[in-house]
Structure formats: structure tokens, C-alpha cells
Amino acid sequence: MKYLHLSIVFIALILMSTGTSFAGYDYIDINSPSMRKIPIAVPLFKSGATTLNNSDIQLPQKASDMLSTMLDFTGYFKILDKRSFLENPIKPETILENIDFHNWTTVGAELLVTGIIQAKGNNLEIELRLFDTIKASQLVGKKYRAENNDLKQIIRLFASEIVFFLTGNRGVFDTRIAFVSTGSGNKEIYICDFDGTDVKQFTNNKAITLFPAWSSDGQWIAYTSYLKGNPDLYIKSVANNSINVVSKNGINIAPAWMPGKFELAATLSYSGDQDIYLMTGAGKIIKRLTNGPGSDVSPTISPDGKKMAFVSSRSGTPQIYLQDIYTGYVQRLTFSGKYNTQPCWSPKGGKIVYCGTDEGRHNIFIIGLDGKDPVQLTHNEGNNESPSWSPDGTLIVFSSTREGPSRIYVMTSYGTDQKRLLAISGEQTNPKWSPRLADK
Amino acid sequence: MMTGGDKNSLLSDINVTPFVDVMLVLLIIFMATAPMMVQGVNVNLPEATAKPLASEKDHLLITLDKGGNIYINNYKVAPEQLKIKIQKILEGRLDQEVYLRADKDISYGAVVKLMSEIKEAGVEKLGMVTETVENKK
Amino acid sequence: MVLALLLVIPGLLLFTSCGKQTVKADVGEVKETLPEKEAVSSGSGSSSTAGAVAEHTGPSADEIKAEGLKAEKMRAEEERNAKEKAEAMQTLVNEDVRFDYDSAVLSEAAQDILKKKAAYLEKFSGISVTIEGHCDERGTNEYNLALGERRAQSAKNFLINLGISSSRMRTISYGEEKPLDSGHTEEAWAKNRRAHFVLI
Numbered sequence: 001m002k003y004l005h006l007s008i009v010f011i012a013l014i015l016m017s018t019g020t021s022f023a024g025y026d027y028i029d030i031n032s033p034s035m036r037k038i039p040i041a042v043p044l045f046k047s048g049a050t051t052l053n054n055s056d057i058q059l060p061q062k063a064s065d066m067l068s069t070m071l072d073f074t075g076y077f078k079i080l081d082k083r084s085f086l087e088n089p090i091k092p093e094t095i096l097e098n099i100d101f102h103n104w105t106t107v108g109a110e111l112l113v114t115g116i117i118q119a120k121g122n123n124l125e126i127e128l129r130l131f132d133t134i135k136a137s138q139l140v141g142k143k144y145r146a147e148n149n150d151l152k153q154i155i156r157l158f159a160s161e162i163v164f165f166l167t168g169n170r171g172v173f174d175t176r177i178a179f180v181s182t183g184s185g186n187k188e189i190y191i192c193d194f195d196g197t198d199v200k201q202f203t204n205n206k207a208i209t210l211f212p213a214w215s216s217d218g219q220w221i222a223y224t225s226y227l228k229g230n231p232d233l234y235i236k237s238v239a240n241n242s243i244n245v246v247s248k249n250g251i252n253i254a255p256a257w258m259p260g261k262f263e264l265a266a267t268l269s270y271s272g273d274q275d276i277y278l279m280t281g282a283g284k285i286i287k288r289l290t291n292g293p294g295s296d297v298s299p300t301i302s303p304d305g306k307k308m309a310f311v312s313s314r315s316g317t318p319q320i321y322l323q324d325i326y327t328g329y330v331q332r333l334t335f336s337g338k339y340n341t342q343p344c345w346s347p348k349g350g351k352i353v354y355c356g357t358d359e360g361r362h363n364i365f366i367i368g369l370d371g372k373d374p375v376q377l378t379h380n381e382g383n384n385e386s387p388s389w390s391p392d393g394t395l396i397v398f399s400s401t402r403e404g405p406s407r408i409y410v411m412t413s414y415g416t417d418q419k420r421l422l423a424i425s426g427e428q429t430n431p432k433w434s435p436r437l438a439d440k
Numbered sequence: 441m442m443t444g445g446d447k448n449s450l451l452s453d454i455n456v457t458p459f460v461d462v463m464l465v466l467l468i469i470f471m472a473t474a475p476m477m478v479q480g481v482n483v484n485l486p487e488a489t490a491k492p493l494a495s496e497k498d499h500l501l502i503t504l505d506k507g508g509n510i511y512i513n514n515y516k517v518a519p520e521q522l523k524i525k526i527q528k529i530l531e532g533r534l535d536q537e538v539y540l541r542a543d544k545d546i547s548y549g550a551v552v553k554l555m556s557e558i559k560e561a562g563v564e565k566l567g568m569v570t571e572t573v574e575n576k577k
Numbered sequence: 578m579v580l581a582l583l584l585v586i587p588g589l590l591l592f593t594s595c596g597k598q599t600v601k602a603d604v605g606e607v608k609e610t611l612p613e614k615e616a617v618s619s620g621s622g623s624s625s626t627a628g629a630v631a632e633h634t635g636p637s638a639d640e641i642k643a644e645g646l647k648a649e650k651m652r653a654e655e656e657r658n659a660k661e662k663a664e665a666m667q668t669l670v671n672e673d674v675r676f677d678y679d680s681a682v683l684s685e686a687a688q689d690i691l692k693k694k695a696a697y698l699e700k701f702s703g704i705s706v707t708i709e710g711h712c713d714e715r716g717t718n719e720y721n722l723a724l725g726e727r728r729a730q731s732a733k734n735f736l737i738n739l740g741i742s743s744s745r746m747r748t749i750s751y752g753e754e755k756p757l758d759s760g761h762t763e764e765a766w767a768k769n770r771r772a773h774f775v776l777i
Contacts (some may be wrong), residue, residue, distance in 0.1 A: 078532075081531060083524060083525065083528040084528030084531065084532050086514075086529075087515065100513075102498070103514070106501075107528075107532050107533070108531075108532030108534070187754070211719065250748075253722050254719040254722075267719075274723045274727070295720065295723035295727065297720055297723045298720070311720055313720075313723075313724075317679065318716075338679075339679070339716065341717040341719065342719065357715070357717070360715045362717065385717055386718075429718070430718065
């Protein structure tokens, strides 16, 4: 995996002026639906070079733009327009003693990020700081050294530090999204970074390929493909070419992984009935999980690995059910509407996001485990399908036809800040958010 | 204003009153005192006896100094950049108030021109900064 | 030959800077295609001459007449059979079994079509089919893939009940992945909710 080969030399925690005991979690309460966006100023970074050539001017610009975009993606911040800043962009002040905080509060900033960046041969040296402009204090300060082409990684690390300081969780900067695209003429699986950049084709089956699912360690992606004519299940390593195949008679579809295990659930129909089975990552069946009449599809496992939500047509129409994996106890979760499918269990455990269909229109809903009062997140904007949570539970990725062809969009778990993730050729469907990949 | 009649009046008869009138209608002007404006560029301020308003901490202060230079806080702005700068700052701020202080020696015309530009930038409330007479004593 | 020359000239232009060997190789490739062409043309020529030879051989004129009549009869019958078979295939393949929204239940019309197919399958026992289950775009991928299989399966089960051996039929579901009509109208959706027969 990409992250394994990173050669960032992390130098030191520098200048934690407020002390390590200072917890900043009260800055952003991510559990509040009425969360106010914090105005943050990310002025042009300063070049550490003494004599400036072209690349020394472009590099700080590139780095500060990159950080702005990443912070904006979280939905936590209001990124202030650089044109409002009361500071000479050529000579930005970057350290506590020199910053005129009043000029930053005047333009509405409550947080300020400054940076000094310098290319030294093949290496980059970057100092990044986060300030509270109202208290005029430094919140986070880091110095990084890495190879030239790892700039994005460094910016990502610091964005992660900022979000961690302010919210208490690491954010989504070290995650990726797998999805299906028809760009090559066939449906194939692609992978991009959390922000839609760095798109790579993952399968090249030249056959219909669907339903990617990340293992909880991010090392494997399971999917369904018609590679050999039949909808079979493939379990493929992300890093190398290892691949396991489940190719039983009938359908082998819509896999979901057990958290923390090399085990997955999927629908197989070789018995004559479409039921969900638990199997090993090598494709060996451990046990049959459902045994009801009609179709049982689209399993999603609770974060504690004890429960499963799935779609069943046992009552006539497709509805979402909850089942205890060990006792087999089943209860119906959705009652409103005639077509509720594609459940995805939240990483925090308490909610399920799904696709509800009314009069042929698909929309994204969230429902608690008590099944009461589903909340609709998308409204009157094409068909919205395949919701998948970010690993920190703050964002939801989904596909939508709101602009005509099906594309991938991201929104907060409250349905706010809906925006398109990427613009590539073909139609994109079935997005699945990866777990955090940085520690791997 | 009286209308309908004197077609023979000369151009030089044009009164600035209507212009100021319009501006006053669209712009709420209030008075603020200098001691609250601790930062920024030094200028000599006109005196006034109107009661000062209590101003907030992060006011947006525009200064016109004796030399005709324009500052936002202590940041010098080129005249042609002023409007866009104010617009962008207001986008980031909760309030839409601006405080203006002009050197007492600066011409009335220059101040009016600056006020109209501030108005064009979308400012709804303009505070005119003066030094209270008591303060001066 | 003109084509060969046309190929060689740009080849020469391109490879003049790359030394003689490449040029030679290039020319060689072009030459190689020529005998191939000849072979093809001579092949088609020989088949026509073979036909002519067959017509000229044979004994007396009467015998020829009788044989000819018999052959004609047989040919006519074969043709009729072939035509019937072709029609059967056409009906098998062209006429889809349609379904209601979110349903794998066979309507009366669907059952009539399947009965016709059963008759043909009974008559031509050498034929095997793949029954594809399809859905319209309105559902979601995963569930539709399951629904498509149930549609194919209900068509297959109906035929089994009419006495067709299950070994002659296999099923596959394409869900909503292969619509017949890519439109977004009720009419297009109706066409897409189908069990489609393909000859193996």
C-alpha cells in the first residue's frame, strides 16, 4: 500500500505553546446538527528560501491551497477569502510573536494557519501552525521533512492534526473511496482519495464488476464480477495481486466484511434460495446466516461484529431487517415506504443509513436502531443511492443522478454540504468509503 | 427641494445637499470616539460633542490620513483595491459595520468620496470616529 | 501492391534514421501479408470450381433426373425443417417473458409465452438455453440482481413443470445491468423487466 512506503521523517512536535494538556475538543462539537462552521484563515504560506525563484513562489501557494481545500472538505470550516486578508501576501507573519491577531479577527477569522515551506534538493521542509486568533495563542505546531512528491501527504497529516485537535477524532484525510465507473466501457472498480483526487482503476475485468467492499484493515476489497460469465465473488488484495474467488452456482453478490476479521458476509443462491452466508476471506463458508423465503441481500455488519442489517423481501417488498449474528434473532427495522434497500451501519454504531424509494425516486435516509422516525437526507435531486459512511461517521458518500448521469457525492451525516466528489468520464455508482489507512 | 421653474439657473448652482441626503438615507451613520480605536495609524481627528457609542472589539476601522493614504486597521490599501477588500472582509464578518476616521485636515470632498466607496462596498452602518471635546481637554 | 507501397513509403520515412535493420524488418512484414491475400482469393476460387465439378459428374441423364427429384424433395423438407427450427429459435429468443415491477410472478401472458417455448423445446430436444433474468433501472443494484435471478428461476421452474429437463436450462441474472431499452419511460422499464432466452 501507498502509505507503507511513505518516507516522511517526522521531526518533532514543536512549540506546543499551550502545553500538551490543552484539549481543544470544545472547538467543534461534531455531534451537534446545528454545528456552526468555524471561520478559518489560511493565508499564503511563506517561502523559507532566501532567494526566490519561480518554484519557490509556486510551492507555498500550492501547499496553502491544498490545505484550504482539505479543510473545506470536512464541512467544519468556513474558509475565508484570501482577498480579505489584512496582510502583505509576500511577507506573511508566521509565528506567535509577530502575528497581528487583531487584523485576523477583523476579517472574521477565529482560527489561523500559517506555514513556512522550503524545498531543499529532493526534500521539503515544512513548518505548520494553527492559532486561535481570539485568544492569540498557538494551538498546534508541527515541523515535517519529506521527499518532494510527498507534499500532499504532509498537508494531509497536518489537516488531520488540526481536525484531531478541534474535534477529538482524526477525520477522513487518510481514507480512500472505492466506486464503480463505466469510464472504460465496462463497469469496473476504481479507487480515489477521500477528496476525489488521484483516481486509479482497481479492476480491469472487461466485464460487469460491482459492489466493492473494504475489509476493516483496508487491505482487501471484495466485489462481484461477471469476469467468467457468472456473477461471482472476488476477494482481492489492494497491495498485490492475491485474489480469492467464490464461484458457486447462481449469484454470489454484495459482500460486507466483519470488523477486525478476515471474514465476510455475502448473498449466495447455490442452495436455490438467496441467503446470506458468512465465509472466510479465502471463500470457505463458515455458516449460513439467513434462511428466510425470498431474497436476502446487502448485509452490513455492526461495528462490534455482533449484528447484521440486511435487505429481505420476506414480507413482500424489500425492507431492512436486523439480525443477531449469533442468536439469529431477527427484527424488521423499516416500515415506512415499499422499497428500502442498501443499508450501511454507522461506524459509531447507533444508526443505519439506507436508500428509501418512493414512487420510483431513490433518496438517502438515516434511521436509529429502534426503527423510529427515519430522517430523509436528500430531497428532490435525482436518484440518490448506495450511501456509505466515512470511518469517523461524520460524512456520507453516495451516488446521485442530480446532474443527469450518475456521479459520486459527499454530504455530512446531517445531509448538509452536499457536493460532487469527482468529475470523470462515464457514470459512477456503488461508492464505498475505506477505513483509515494511515497506520497500515 | 423646489422644482419646476428656473430653467436659467447655472450649473454652478448645483447643490451638494441632495447627494449627501441620498447617502444619509442609505447609510446609517453614527458617532464613535477615538479612545476606543486604539490601534492603527495616527491622525488628527475632528472634535465633536455628540455622545459616543460603545463599540465592539473587532471593529473594522478605515483611516484616511493627512496624505490621503487609506488604511484598514494598520494595513495600507491602494484606493482601487479598497472596495473589493471591504466586500471580502464583510463576507467573513458577522456585522456589517465600518468605522471611518479621517484626518481633520483632509478635504471634505475626499471624505465624501471615501464614504461613497464604502457604501458601494455594501456597508450598512458607518461609524464616524471623532475625538470628544472632553477628551481633548 | 499499391497498398503495400503506401505502407512501405511512410515506413521508410519513419525509419530512415533508425538504421537499416528496422527498415528491412518493416519491408519484410509488408511482404508477408501479400501471399496471405493470394491464399484467400485462391481459396474462394477453388470452392466455386468444386461446385462446378460436382454438377458435371454423375451417370446417365434419367438417373440424374430421379436423383434430382429425390434430392429436391429432401432439400425442400430439410428447408422446411430448418425454417421451422429457425422460427422456433426466433420465438425462443425474441419473445421475452415480461414481469410486473418488483415481481417474479408469471402473469397469464407470460405463461402463454412460456408454453410456446416449452413446445419448441420439446420438439427440438437438442437445444439448450440460458434464461437471463433482467430488471428495470428503478430498483437498486443489489436487490435487482437477486430479483433478476428469481425471475429467471420462475421461468425455469415453469418449464420444468411442463416437462422440460432442467439440465437443458441454466439461469443467470443481470439485474439492471443490461437493459434492452435504455430509456427512462414506463414503456422502456416494461421491456426491461424480462426473462430473456439465449440458445447455448
